[in-house]
Amino acid sequence: MKHGAWHKRQTYRDMTFRQVPNLTIEERQAELNKKLKPYSLDLSKHIPIEVAHGPGGGTPPSNYDPDAQAFFNAVQGGGDTLTTTEKDATNQLVLDLKDNSLWSVFDGFYPFVGGTASSHKWNLLDPQDTNAAHRIIWLGGMSHSSTGILGNAVNSGGNTYWNYVSESATEMSVGLYVNDGLTATPYGAYDYGSFLETPTRQDNMISIGFSNKTTKYVNFNKTQYKSTTAGSYTKGLFLGQSNGADTSQLYQNDTQIFSTAQTIYPTDFYWGIACSLRLDAFNTIYAGGSPERGYGTAFIGKTYLNQTQITALNTSLVDFNTTLSRN
């Protein structure tokens, strides 16, 4: 057996730390620190980090897009829960919108996941609980479930707090993914609308079926309603838009079913989802023209989409609502 300092050092170098005999814990720590000194690593200073990421401590990094994660945080912070399927679908929706340069063109985008009024109120683009962030205020008897929102044909609707005038918009686009309630004959039903009676009647709106199942309406100028019988009364994307100058359009899925000459006369009032948002004689906001229809997704923004964008948007929404089994 060899003895002496040199041989002892050689022996220690060839042995693992745990095998070094007859050393106190402090000596073992010092020995290890010596070995690691060239890398300036002091294990005692790193213990807190290990604890933070250890079992039961800290939050592991999210695999979701940061904007999707911010939305999930808002929903869950409000006391609601999301399934993994809902999270994955919403995350993919965010990625699809970003990949197709659609993320920044809208002001409000509502995925309606979580199944409750409180989870369906959040704006995916800006999940803050404020009117300025276009968080929805639900009015009347709107129903909420895993399929989205469903109107009651009496007084249901959602206030987006989006106003063309106060948004200083020069063009606009609104739309919804219709997925339920298409069996009843609609009577006076709006899908998206903003209405004021004074100083002159202004009824900016879209409707996939106002008083029958064949006539669709779009209007961005007072009461100069434009209508078409093109398209169908079926599930899918329904989108209306104005370029702010001379054209109003309607799209169903990714097909343009109507384009007509119309200058815009914007209503200086909020747009309502699944209704025509109005003021009563007491200046209380209410949801007029509530349909019985159901919706899986809705959006609004200062934009005028081209065919390429609408095709991509339609694909994203079909994929999203199909993943959630509510297409």
Place this chain on the structure above:
Amino acid sequence: MSHLVAIITEGQKDELVGQMWEKDSYFSPVLDCNDNWIISIEEIDGNTNPNFPWLSTLPLIDFCKKPEPGPGI
């Protein structure tokens, strides 16, 4: 298709406006075809607001929609 609603007084309407019937859902009384204030069965059956126990005692009737301005009207 009929929709059930309940008639409320103007005083009750004033009580309900601005109040939630469930988290993030607000009562929204509207006028029916006879100019009665009504609220929907969804608000009544779904109400979790303890300030309005009288809601569950309201008789239900079929909703008669008040004609509102819109295309063709």
